[in-house]
Amino acid sequence: MKALHFGAGNIGRGFIGKLLADSGVDVTFADINQTQIAQINQYKQYGVKIVGESSRLEIVRNINAINSKDEPAVCDSIQQVDLITTAVGPNVLAILAPLFAKGIIARLKAGNKAPLNIIACENMVRGTSFLKEKIFEHLSNAEQQEVERLVGFVDSAVDRIVPPAECNPNDPLEVTVEEFSEWIVDKTQFKGYIPNIQGMDLTDNLMAFVERKLFTLNTGHLISAYLGKQAGVKWIKEAVAIDTIKQSVKATMEESGAVLIKRYNFDPVAHSAYIEKILKRFANPYLNDDVNRVGREPIRKLSPNDRLIKPLSGTLEYNLPNKYLIDGVVMALQYRNDEDPQAVELSQFIDKQGVEVAVKHYTGLVDKAVIEQIVANYQ
Incomplete structure (x- = not known):
């Protein structure tokens, strides 16, 4: 399974990206920070320090990265993945919406009719539904109907404290997180099969x-x-x-x-x-x-x-x-x-x-x- 995750910051790497990679998903990070993109592609892994009563260091692998300003690269990735997630902050979702629309249309034109699910993992109520509204502003009525049929816009609730931490010179991508994490998704909104992701809980009362x-x-x-x-x-x-x-x-x-x-x-x-x-x-x-x-x-x-x-x-x-x-x-x-x-x-x-x-x-x-x-x- 392949996933495209927007946001390679601390939350993206320390929370959602980690859960995906831990579940055997090949994760492509999309971000505008070229330094981080280069580091991800160079090292192909990073450490996550989990701090609390039983502190430990865990390594995240199966990763690569692209620049989210590189429209052809993003559209190409959207054509191939099974899942798209975000951890970019609520204010950025509307900025990304036109790019999402182009990528989804490119996927459909390329003949990929496999279900695609999108989950915005943001600190906001029904963030994915908001993103969907913004994406649909850039689609024709016919395109909207096709997208409704093949793309699941799955709302979620996310909870993990991921504060900034001092940079580890031996691992510039290392991130520090608390032990607790909670990622709850609305199982009624998926299209096709629901991926089995460790740490992602399903509910019908989101x-x-x-x-x-x-x-x-x-x-x-x-x-x-x-x-x-x-x-x-x-x-x-x-x-x-x-x-x-x-x-x-x-x-x-x-x-x-x-x-x-x-x-x-x-x-x-x-x-x-x-x-x-x-x-x-x-x-x-x-x-x-x-x-x-x-x-x-x-x-x-x-x-x-x-x-x-x-x-x-x-x-x-x-x-x-x-x-x-x-x-x-x-x-x-x-x-x-x-x-x-x-x-x-x-x-x-x-x-x-x-x-x-x-x-x-x-x-x-x-x-x-x-x-x-x-x-x-x-x-």
Whole structure:
């Protein structure tokens, strides 16, 4: 089996690419970093340091790489592979969509009518469905019908902390990851056979897992970063080592968890244990996870379907407490980082238009009382 994976960064190499290669899949990485591309093609392998209670080094093999700006090479690869995955960041999916469309059409014109499945492994809700919409913007009606018949657009939920780490001069491709990983895919969306990939779990109720991860891992991670930045620490593990921060992070995840319990009938005891597991992962002493890395891109994180506003909207839907989630929204609005374009844009928008206009513009919230509370807390 062959796979084309877009994104040869830490997450691509340390998570999805590794799971594919571990399952005997021949993996071609597509990226714009020519240095990494050359290194992959030179060494044909790299190490993954798995850190935790039983740290170890595992070697990933059966790999090669192409430049994703090399359209002929990408289209040629799409014609041959059985699976396409991505780990490029939500903002890049729309940029890649025209290239995907060209590659898929080239595959069909070449006469390859074997099913092809695409899985966007991103921190976003229904990322593959979003990618599909963008791809279809570049296809005719007839092409769309043919693609619908032969290409599966499979949504997924992914969870693994992969922070930046010091470069190993003996293995420049080496990446450090935590022990925990979770890759859950919607089995109802595949076309043809479902590949047997170690570490890829199947479900017919994906949204429950998507929101569980988004409302817990992503929400808690972000609150840890904001409170850690306020406390003047550099790493997430340092932030959650401060008891007041740990309790605030836990309280936030309990508010978002109450939404999940209502919406999906989660077992409260089991979800409480899941929250504790997340807190333990944040505290992993072997992971240097920078608070600015986690806190960056506040505009995206304030969007209606992301880790703050989506659970907050759920509390309004079910009439549940939301004090800590509101505090999280305020901290996102207050986030300042001159090296983060979104933080700069948000700050400038607030300076010109005011907080209330910013809240309505970026979050989509319409509840007057909640907006007033956010504005009051901000000021």
